[in-house]
Amino acid sequence: MPSIIELASVDFGYPGRKIFSQLNFALEKGEILGLIGPNSSGKTTLLKLMDGLLVPDRGRVLLLGEDIKRLSRSSIARKIAVVPSGVEVPFAFTAGEIVLMGRGIFLGRFGWEKKRDWEVVREGMALTNVLELENRPFWELSQGEKQRVLLARALAQEPEVILLDEPTSHLDLNHQIEIHERIRHLNALRNLTVLNISHDLNLAAEYCHRILMLSQGEIFCSGPPAQVITEDHIRSVYGIEVMVEPNPISGAPRVTPMSRAGLVRSQASQTVHVICGGGSGSDLIRRLLSRKIRVSLGVLNVGDSDYLIGKTLGLAMAAEAPFSPISEKAFAENKALMARADLIILERLYVGRGNLGNLKAAVEAVQEGRRVLVLESDPSQDYTGGEAREYYQRLRDGGATFCIDHSQILKEVEGVPS
Amino acid sequence: MGGVLQALLRNPLADPFVLGISSGAALGAVLAILFGLGGGLLGSYMVPGTAFAAALLTIFLVYFIARTGGRVPLQTMLLAGVIVSSFFSAIIMFLISMTSDERLHSVTFWLMGSLEYMASQNMGFIFLFLLVGALFLLSRAKDFNLLTLGEETALELGVDVERVKMTSFVFTSLITGAIVSGSGLIAFVGLIVPHTVRMIWGPDHRFLLPASMLAGAMFLIAADTLARTLLAPLEIPVGVITAITGAPFFIYILRKKGHAVYH
Numbered sequence: 001m002p003s004i005i006e007l008a009s010v011d012f013g014y015p016g017r018k019i020f021s022q023l024n025f026a027l028e029k030g031e032i033l034g035l036i037g038p039n040s041s042g043k044t045t046l047l048k049l050m051d052g053l054l055v056p057d058r059g060r061v062l063l064l065g066e067d068i069k070r071l072s073r074s075s076i077a078r079k080i081a082v083v084p085s086g087v088e089v090p091f092a093f094t095a096g097e098i099v100l101m102g103r104g105i106f107l108g109r110f111g112w113e114k115k116r117d118w119e120v121v122r123e124g125m126a127l128t129n130v131l132e133l134e135n136r137p138f139w140e141l142s143q144g145e146k147q148r149v150l151l152a153r154a155l156a157q158e159p160e161v162i163l164l165d166e167p168t169s170h171l172d173l174n175h176q177i178e179i180h181e182r183i184r185h186l187n188a189l190r191n192l193t194v195l196n197i198s199h200d201l202n203l204a205a206e207y208c209h210r211i212l213m214l215s216q217g218e219i220f221c222s223g224p225p226a227q228v229i230t231e232d233h234i235r236s237v238y239g240i241e242v243m244v245e246p247n248p249i250s251g252a253p254r255v256t257p258m259s260r261a262g263l264v265r266s267q268a269s270q271t272v273h274v275i276c277g278g279g280s281g282s283d284l285i286r287r288l289l290s291r292k293i294r295v296s297l298g299v300l301n302v303g304d305s306d307y308l309i310g311k312t313l314g315l316a317m318a319a320e321a322p323f324s325p326i327s328e329k330a331f332a333e334n335k336a337l338m339a340r341a342d343l344i345i346l347e348r349l350y351v352g353r354g355n356l357g358n359l360k361a362a363v364e365a366v367q368e369g370r371r372v373l374v375l376e377s378d379p380s381q382d383y384t385g386g387e388a389r390e391y392y393q394r395l396r397d398g399g400a401t402f403c404i405d406h407s408q409i410l411k412e413v414e415g416v417p418s
Numbered sequence: 419m420g421g422v423l424q425a426l427l428r429n430p431l432a433d434p435f436v437l438g439i440s441s442g443a444a445l446g447a448v449l450a451i452l453f454g455l456g457g458g459l460l461g462s463y464m465v466p467g468t469a470f471a472a473a474l475l476t477i478f479l480v481y482f483i484a485r486t487g488g489r490v491p492l493q494t495m496l497l498a499g500v501i502v503s504s505f506f507s508a509i510i511m512f513l514i515s516m517t518s519d520e521r522l523h524s525v526t527f528w529l530m531g532s533l534e535y536m537a538s539q540n541m542g543f544i545f546l547f548l549l550v551g552a553l554f555l556l557s558r559a560k561d562f563n564l565l566t567l568g569e570e571t572a573l574e575l576g577v578d579v580e581r582v583k584m585t586s587f588v589f590t591s592l593i594t595g596a597i598v599s600g601s602g603l604i605a606f607v608g609l610i611v612p613h614t615v616r617m618i619w620g621p622d623h624r625f626l627l628p629a630s631m632l633a634g635a636m637f638l639i640a641a642d643t644l645a646r647t648l649l650a651p652l653e654i655p656v657g658v659i660t661a662i663t664g665a666p667f668f669i670y671i672l673r674k675k676g677h678a679v680y681h
Contacts, residue, residue: 089566111560
């Protein structure tokens with residue numbers, strides 16, 4: 001693929017602050033590239049270097065192979081259109097007049113438009129669904145409408161590449177989706193190259209072919225969304241804990257921030273061991289973590305939904321092979337984790353012969369005098385023909401605290417001094 | 419001229435007074451009158467000529483005060499203009515306070531603006547500058563439209579902003595200098611005419627500029643006729659008429675249509 005815009009060994013800085021050093025980067029023909037990164041990582045600076053508003057201290061910016069420094073503003077505007085995140089217009093221009101301003105480079109000496117100019121303007125407005133706004137004053141429009149008008153103006157330039165600087169950051173979700181859908185449509189229709197600065201990692205992952213992640217003026221990584229938007233990368237670049245899983249519909253990576261869970265590891269005041277399985281633990285784990293309590297889990301079968309949550313959150317776990325009964329080894333690991341915990345919680349479980357070991361471990365803990373909280377079990381979850389019921393009886397006899405729901409459990413947990 | 423400056427400076431209050439062009443021209447004229455250059459064979463050329471030269475010098479002064487690192491930020495230019503303007507006004511007032519003879523009358527009348535001194539032999543010279551300046555500014559009308567969106571946007575839409583600004587300031591000064599040299603300071607026309615036209619015709623400079631030129635001329639001729647006839651044989655300074663009639667009309671337009679034009 002040929003490059004439309006290429007940065008070759010670019011150095012750039014503002015007075016007293018260096019931004020880029022030896023930056024190399026190319027925007028390829030026909031791609032939708034998402035530019036992501038935290039505030040002050042250099043996203044907007046990179047965009048302004050690409051359209052020649054800023055000039056590199058060293059190195060070159062090439063537009064279709066030509067040094068952009070040598071090109072006039074009007075020849076740059078024939079190739080590159082920019083959609084800003086917002087614009088203020090001091091006078092009452094109509095939406096149609098604003099879009100016509102995109103034709104500025106094509107107008108003659110005294111600046112009068114021809115029939116063809118209005119054709120291009122109306123075509124752009126139709127594509128962005130703003131034709132009916134043509135005679136409305138621009139400043140009267142809603143943010144979403146303004147943004148679509150600015151996109152239409154960019155199209156009126158008939159550019160080869162559109163650079164979008166957070167085009168949807170002021171918009172409601174429905175307008176965000178609509179703008180991104182339009183851009184994808186235009187990309188497919190006209191082979192328009194698009195660079196999109198985005199704060200929304202999910203939208204970027206969904207709508208971009210390639211993602212470039214910037215961190216403190218360096219390209220941290222670039223590639224298909226699934227390779228760039230990962231838990232490790234986001235932790236390194238943004239400094240937060242997130243969970244990344246594929247969007248069930250599109251397959252694009254989907255990011256869920258978990259900033260509080262991220263704090264737990266360093267500040268936890270107490271440790272709670274949760275015996276769970278089959279998804280029974282997820283709600284309780286989340287609520288414990290949000291109270292800055294360190295959590296360990298056991299014994300879980302690999303692949304179990306509680307196991308996946310524990311793995312994502314990086315919790316200490318005792319694990320067993322899928323669909324296998326609890327082995328002595330896993331039982332011992334579980335006991336070891338329990339020994340390190342301030343208290344032990346037995347979640348409501350489906351009990352079969354395979355995981356009776358979990359109940360046995362809880363009973364042993366009670367008999368050792370450990371504090372054990374037990375969620376009242378439901379007889380319908382007993383698949384052992386009564387054996388589980390016996391264990392529960394022994395827990396009750398041994399002095400375990402029985403709770404009816406998670407709220408009661410949490411009250412008990414918070415009552416424990418650290 | 420207000421129309422051009424309002425676009426260039428993205429500021430609805432801009433007019434030749436704000437940038438110091440008018441004050442510069444006035445200082446030039448006042449100096450010429452006080453140092454007796456008004457008499458003799460070349461007299462009718464000397465006062466306008468000095469005013470014209472002073473207007474040009476002023477815009478270059480303001481431009482270079484505001485210039486930093488190859489660029490001229492508009493806010494800085496505006497501030498520089500206001501400061502230079504106040505400075506020149508102070509000097510003019512000082513000169514007036516030191517003057518007591520019949521020259522004072524010439525100076526005051528000139529400062530208030532009048533078409534009285536518009537000697538016919540200067541008309542050709544003034545017209546030439548107006549024609550050249552107006553044609554140039556009209557050819558930049560579409561760029562002025564783009565500049566109202568901000569300099570960065572104008573650059574992105576293909577305008578060579580620094581060049582347009584530089585040349586437009588020069589041509590604006592040429593025109594202002596030429597006019598002021600003939601008529602003195604006639605307040606208010608440059609400010610309210612473009613605003614009024616904009617409220618009636620909309621902000622497109624391709625209409626706004628020629629319409630303002632015509633409307634301004636018509637307004638001034640009407641005001642001058644009033645000035646000569648109202649208290650005849652006495653003549654009221656035309657600047658008084660423009661301000662007294664213009665201000666209420668402008669307020670009326672602003673109240674009625676302003677909300678749809680500015681926000």
